[in-house]
Amino acid sequence: TAGRWALTVVTAAGVGGLSVAFLVPPGHVAELLKGVWALPLVVALFAMGKLRIRAADQRVARQNRLSEALTAIGDAASVTTDRAAILRLAETTAREQVGDDTLIGSIRPGPHGPLCATFDSATELPRDNLAKGFLTDVCRIVSVAAERLRLAENLRDEALTDPLTRLPNRRALELHMEQAFVRVGQQGTCLGLLYCDVDDFKHENDTHGHAWGDELLLRITDHLREILSEDTFVARFGGDDFVVVIEDAGSRDELVELARAIRAGPGLQGADRIPPLLSVGVACREPGGGADPDQLLREADAAMLEGRRSGVGVVVFDDALRAQMVAEQNLGREIDAALVGEEFELHYQPIVDTKTLDIVGVEALIRWPHPDGMRMPAQWIPFAEKTGLIVPIGRWVVVAARACVERLGLPIAVNVAARQLAEPRFIEHLREDWGDTSWHLLTLEITESDLLEDLSDVIDSLTAVRALGARISIDDFGTGYSSFSRLAALPVDVLKIDQAFVRDLERPGGVAIVRAIVALAQAYGLDIVAEGVERIEQLETLTELGVPNLQGYLLGRPSVYVPQRVELPFASSSHRAGATRQGRDQAAEQRDQAAEQRDQVSEQRDQAGTQRDQESEQRDEAAEQ
Numbered sequence: 001t002a003g004r005w006a007l008t009v010v011t012a013a014g015v016g017g018l019s020v021a022f023l024v025p026p027g028h029v030a031e032l033l034k035g036v037w038a039l040p041l042v043v044a045l046f047a048m049g050k051l052r053i054r055a056a057d058q059r060v061a062r063q064n065r066l067s068e069a070l071t072a073i074g075d076a077a078s079v080t081t082d083r084a085a086i087l088r089l090a091e092t093t094a095r096e097q098v099g100d101d102t103l104i105g106s107i108r109p110g111p112h113g114p115l116c117a118t119f120d121s122a123t124e125l126p127r128d129n130l131a132k133g134f135l136t137d138v139c140r141i142v143s144v145a146a147e148r149l150r151l152a153e154n155l156r157d158e159a160l161t162d163p164l165t166r167l168p169n170r171r172a173l174e175l176h177m178e179q180a181f182v183r184v185g186q187q188g189t190c191l192g193l194l195y196c197d198v199d200d201f202k203h204e205n206d207t208h209g210h211a212w213g214d215e216l217l218l219r220i221t222d223h224l225r226e227i228l229s230e231d232t233f234v235a236r237f238g239g240d241d242f243v244v245v246i247e248d249a250g251s252r253d254e255l256v257e258l259a260r261a262i263r264a265g266p267g268l269q270g271a272d273r274i275p276p277l278l279s280v281g282v283a284c285r286e287p288g289g290g291a292d293p294d295q296l297l298r299e300a301d302a303a304m305l306e307g308r309r310s311g312v313g314v315v316v317f318d319d320a321l322r323a324q325m326v327a328e329q330n331l332g333r334e335i336d337a338a339l340v341g342e343e344f345e346l347h348y349q350p351i352v353d354t355k356t357l358d359i360v361g362v363e364a365l366i367r368w369p370h371p372d373g374m375r376m377p378a379q380w381i382p383f384a385e386k387t388g389l390i391v392p393i394g395r396w397v398v399v400a401a402r403a404c405v406e407r408l409g410l411p412i413a414v415n416v417a418a419r420q421l422a423e424p425r426f427i428e429h430l431r432e433d434w435g436d437t438s439w440h441l442l443t444l445e446i447t448e449s450d451l452l453e454d455l456s457d458v459i460d461s462l463t464a465v466r467a468l469g470a471r472i473s474i475d476d477f478g479t480g481y482s483s484f485s486r487l488a489a490l491p492v493d494v495l496k497i498d499q500a501f502v503r504d505l506e507r508p509g510g511v512a513i514v515r516a517i518v519a520l521a522q523a524y525g526l527d528i529v530a531e532g533v534e535r536i537e538q539l540e541t542l543t544e545l546g547v548p549n550l551q552g553y554l555l556g557r558p559s560v561y562v563p564q565r566v567e568l569p570f571a572s573s574s575h576r577a578g579a580t581r582q583g584r585d586q587a588a589e590q591r592d593q594a595a596e597q598r599d600q601v602s603e604q605r606d607q608a609g610t611q612r613d614q615e616s617e618q619r620d621e622a623a624e625q
């Protein structure tokens with residue numbers, strides 16, 4: 001370098017000067033040369049040292065600047081969610097620090113998958129190690145940040161996408177609705193919502209398997225995509241529910257037309273099964289309308305349910321439905337309040353032994369006294385089942401039934417809805433509410449139609465109930481069209497013949513049906529109760545047919561007063577075919593005790609009579625004397 005050359009020259013000059021000092025004759029000149037020959041060297045070394053220290057200082061300062069720049073890029077990368085913004089910042093900083101305005105950064109997938117940032121320059125300027133190291137570090141920071149953002153975006157997309165249909169999911173729908181409400185608010189347009197639900201999807205899924213269920217949902221997704229314009233938002237709301245959001249809904253008629261096209265379903269192409277229709281509920285939010293996203297969704301849902309219930313398929317939410325919705329909301333609130341205020345009552349209807357007419361048990365029937373009159377179960381139990389309110393109601397019923405058993409010691413039958421049995425904590429709650437003992441006095445009645453609905457969850461619960469020692473009765477038997485083989489597979493103990501069959505006994509063929517049901521029950525070793533017995537002729541026919549237990553207005557109406565066991569003089573234990581063995585034994589024992597008591601009482605009466613006789617004899621004797 002120039003410095004080295006200068007040093008060599010100065011050293012050579014010094015050594016030359018010294019040599020000259022020895023060559024010239026001794027004198028002043030020689031002395032002077034010997035004295036100063038090293039001076040240029042010292043000065044040169046000093047100057048060089050100074051220069052080196054300054055260069056080192058500059059290097060440290062540059063290093064500090066570069067590391068500060070890296071920290072700034074790193075900080076920005078950790079807070080921003082915008083990949084392009086990080087790249088832009090890194091590019092400007094790198095240009096500044098490296099002094100190359102042609103630097104251009106880019107982010108691409110690297111050879112191993114994760115994203116990779118690179119900086120390319122148009123100039124071929126040589127770079128020192130500091131600049132090269134700096135650019136490598138910048139690339140690394142930007143690559144890591146870009147990859148992190150990509151993963152986060154993927155996660156968010158996954159969280160907002162339905163994995164099967166790849167449609168936006170429920171959460172995405174909620175977010176979209178919030179934004180859509182703001183947009184239509186600003187534009188003063190009408191927002192339309194189509195709530196679509198596949199008819200009989202559960203049945204399709206259960207009978208043809210989940211693979212077909214998935215296939216069906218994919219076909220419906222394609223069907224919706226075909227009908228709707230590309231920018232129309234459609235989400236899978238969950239299960240077999242799809243929701244379409246239309247932001248510039250022209251008119252109701254247009255929406256209805258669209259809903260009708262959706263209702264037709266995906267058609268037959270390539271399928272070996274007929275895909276079901278869809279029920280579609282239409283709800284509209286007019287400009288300035290009051291509904292919020294949640295409310296609008298509920299309105300469209302209510303319209304869809306009405307469409308399915310009525311079989312019409314496409315229904316627009318209107319004032320009548322609004323009134324019905326308000327009434328249901330009120331009913332829900334009233335049931336809540338009735339639960340808190342313990343307003344419900346249990347009424348008990350006797351179940352009797354056909355031959356002896358002894359009461360062998362009771363059925364607990366819920367009642368809701370109200371200032372406007374008694375609210376019968378048919379008016380509100382279906383609603384409670386639909387909304388899940390039946391779960392807390394059912395728990396209250398079990399507690400009240402248990403209290404009745406404590407008072408009376410009679411077997412009790414409690415009605416249970418499938419919705420209750422399907423609750424994951426049903427058995428846990430039942431044990432909590434009933435207690436640890438007397439399970440043999442409890443029968444749970446499940447309607448046959450409920451048993452057909454959601455079999456898997458329900459069967460597990462029924463098996464667990466029987467393991468506890470309680471019995472299961474199929475209520476309203478004969479109305480659900482159960483096949484015999486299906487019946488055999490169910491964990492049940494009692495068949496309760498539906499009232500309709502008892503009513504029809506006098507009609508042609510009526511007796512034959514009940515006879516067939518009795519034979520069926522006997523073949524499977526099941527107990528039988530016939531309900532709805534209102535007339536003596538029905539009682540006689542049922543006795544002849546060998547139905548062991550009866551229930552109905554003829555034998556006792558449901559009442560708050562628990563019926564008392566009546567001891568009839570001709571009662572014999574062999575007639576009590578309907579009671580459980582345990583119940584029978586207990587009943588027989590109680591009867592024996594009662595008979596013993598009666599004997600004791602009559603003995604005491606006899607003794608008292610003898611005493612009285614003796615006393616009156618004594619009195620007579622005294623009088624005579």
Ligand code: C2E
Pocket residue numbers: 349364365366376377378381390394397415416417445475476499531532533534551552553554558
């Ligand atoms: P269910 O279990 O079939 O109950 C028998 C219904 O028939 C009762 O009506 C009863 O009062 C009525 N009944 C009894 N004997 C006769 C008769 O001789 N003739 C006629 N015409 N009817 C008779 P209720 O009490 O109105 O109950 C109706 C339904 O409500 C019940 O039908 C049951 O499915 C449901 N339910 C009642 N209580 C409860 C409960 O605590 N929980 C649940 N989940 N459902 C209940």
Ligand code: CA
Pocket residue numbers: 363415445475
């Ligand atoms: Ca019942």
Ligand code: CA
Pocket residue numbers: 475476496498499531
């Ligand atoms: Ca019934």
